[in-house]
Amino acid sequence: MGGYGDVQLLRDDGLRLDGRKIDEMRPVAIEAGVLPAADGSAMVTHGLNVAVAAVYGPMEAHPRKIQRQDRAVIDVRYNMAPFSTSDRIRPGYNRRSREISKVTAEALESVVLVERYPRSKIRVEIEILAAEAGTRCVGITAAAVALADAGIPMRDLIVGVASGKVEDTVVLDLDKAEDNYGQADLPVGILPNTGEIAFLQMDGDLSPDEFNLAMEYNFKAAAEIHEIMVDALKRRYEGGEN
Amino acid sequence: MGWSVAQNGEKEMSNGQNGAELRLVTPGMAIGPLAGKRVGSGAIAQNDTIIATRLGWTKEFNNTVSVDPINSAYMPRSGDLIVAVVAEVRNNLWFMNINGPFQGLLPMSLAPWKVEFGAARQHMGIGDVVLARVQEVDECHNVVLTMKGVGLRRLNQGTVVNVPINHIDRLRGEGNATVQRLRDASDTRIIIGENGRVWIDGDAEGTAWARKAVALTEASGHKTTFEAELSALEQNAPKKGDA
Numbered sequence: 429m430g431g432y433g434d435v436q437l438l439r440d441d442g443l444r445l446d447g448r449k450i451d452e453m454r455p456v457a458i459e460a461g462v463l464p465a466a467d468g469s470a471m472v473t474h475g476l477n478v479a480v481a482a483v484y485g486p487m488e489a490h491p492r493k494i495q496r497q498d499r500a501v502i503d504v505r506y507n508m509a510p511f512s513t514s515d516r517i518r519p520g521y522n523r524r525s526r527e528i529s530k531v532t533a534e535a536l537e538s539v540v541l542v543e544r545y546p547r548s549k550i551r552v553e554i555e556i557l558a559a560e561a562g563t564r565c566v567g568i569t570a571a572a573v574a575l576a577d578a579g580i581p582m583r584d585l586i587v588g589v590a591s592g593k594v595e596d597t598v599v600l601d602l603d604k605a606e607d608n609y610g611q612a613d614l615p616v617g618i619l620p621n622t623g624e625i626a627f628l629q630m631d632g633d634l635s636p637d638e639f640n641l642a643m644e645y646n647f648k649a650a651a652e653i654h655e656i657m658v659d660a661l662k663r664r665y666e667g668g669e670n
Numbered sequence: 671m672g673w674s675v676a677q678n679g680e681k682e683m684s685n686g687q688n689g690a691e692l693r694l695v696t697p698g699m700a701i702g703p704l705a706g707k708r709v710g711s712g713a714i715a716q717n718d719t720i721i722a723t724r725l726g727w728t729k730e731f732n733n734t735v736s737v738d739p740i741n742s743a744y745m746p747r748s749g750d751l752i753v754a755v756v757a758e759v760r761n762n763l764w765f766m767n768i769n770g771p772f773q774g775l776l777p778m779s780l781a782p783w784k785v786e787f788g789a790a791r792q793h794m795g796i797g798d799v800v801l802a803r804v805q806e807v808d809e810c811h812n813v814v815l816t817m818k819g820v821g822l823r824r825l826n827q828g829t830v831v832n833v834p835i836n837h838i839d840r841l842r843g844e845g846n847a848t849v850q851r852l853r854d855a856s857d858t859r860i861i862i863g864e865n866g867r868v869w870i871d872g873d874a875e876g877t878a879w880a881r882k883a884v885a886l887t888e889a890s891g892h893k894t895t896f897e898a899e900l901s902a903l904e905q906n907a908p909k910k911g912d913a
Contacts, residue, residue, distance in 0.1 A: 585698050
């Protein structure tokens with residue numbers, strides 16, 4: 429990030445390469461309950477990203493050494509399908525997926541009422557079917573909808589969203605070129621109803637003003653995505669109590 | 671977002687649940703101001719506001735606001751009548767799959783037979799289905815079952831159908847009216863476990879009809895068209911409702 433200063437990412441008319449404004453998000457579509465075998469599931473399409481999340485449990489935590497006597501543990505497995513990018517990804521767990529699984533689990537633990545299920549485990553599987561930058565945020569959003577669909581008690585939904593900096597300009601929701609050749613990336617997990625931040629990472633450098641602007645963009649986008657999440661959950665059960 | 675504001679999927683509250691409308695809420699959504707109300711299951715109080723913690727329908731009953739979850743895992747409570755499946759056998763106890771997050775434990779002292787140490791397998795093996803009652807549940811979710819009691823036994827015949835936990839009341843009906851109707855129409859024995867397992871026993875034709883009726887109740891039990899749908903199904907019932 430930041431090592432390719434000669435790549436033009438903003439057009440002369442001020443728009444981005446894909447025609448979006450600097451504070452415009454890629455189109456988002458969410459569907460809940462896509463996997464009948466899972467206790468809860470969701471599919472999120474965000475730009476060219478496609479993520480499917482499945483939730484199983486709560487179930488007894490095995491092996492016993494991972495059990496917590498006072499709360500449930502959230503076991504997240506984030507994985508990118510080998511065909512999700514133009515270059516085939518070697519299947520299996522790697523350093524990156526391990527890191528994203530860990531930060532996603534920590535973000536979800538802050539919203540799930542884990543104290544309701546001592547000694548148990550909630551398994552969250554996130555599969556990225558197509559990747560175009562920002563997959564960890566899409567994965568978090570999908571996991572939140574899947575958790576709600578599974579009936580897991582949460583104090584809020586959590587929305588994953590990212591902003592960044594390209595050509596010294598703060599932009600919302602980086603696409604692949606901006607992610608690869610931009611100067612900074614700021615993915616966050618936002619609790620839309622309380623405005624709390626459950627997860628924040630930053631790659632690259634942002635000044636305090638740029639950081640504040642990026643966060644402003646993130647909150648605005650989170651509110652929009654949250655509406656789509658709620659709509660997806662309601663749509664699944666509309667037509668009466670089910 | 672006040673009490674009177676209608677949201678998507680608003681419905682009239684059924685009789686007996688007086689006082690508020692049904693409204694579909696998602697986790698984190700404000701249900702309304704606390705204003706002296708008590709907070710029931712599926713909701714929490716935060717800054718004088720009642721917040722939903724689950725996806726489900728809001729309900730207000732006796733000044734208590736709660737959310738009836740659309741999906742939920744079976745959480746055993748003492749006294750529940752359940753249909754359990756033997757998952758493991760030890761010398762002096764059985765571990766039972768109770769369709770919940772944790773297995774239940776049936777010690778030989780609470781079995782209906784006199785069991786010698788080491789002879790548990792002679793009475794029940796893995797996969798056997800039993801009708802049991804939850805004896806106790808502690809705060810760490812240790813579940814102890816009992817088979818001592820009237821009607822509690824090993825189920826040697828019949829079939830078991832799974833039903834979502836939140837559809838159990840629908841299947842039972844007001845004062846067990848719906849399930850009794852299914853029993854009469856199909857000439858089968860039907861026992862509804864609180865853990866979402868329904869045991870059906872009868873001849874092949876009756877069992878097949880009862881399974882169909884359970885599926886219909888599960889899908890349409892809350893709709894105004896349910897009565898007509900069930901009556902139509904009863905026309906094809908083995909006993910045609912005259913039992």
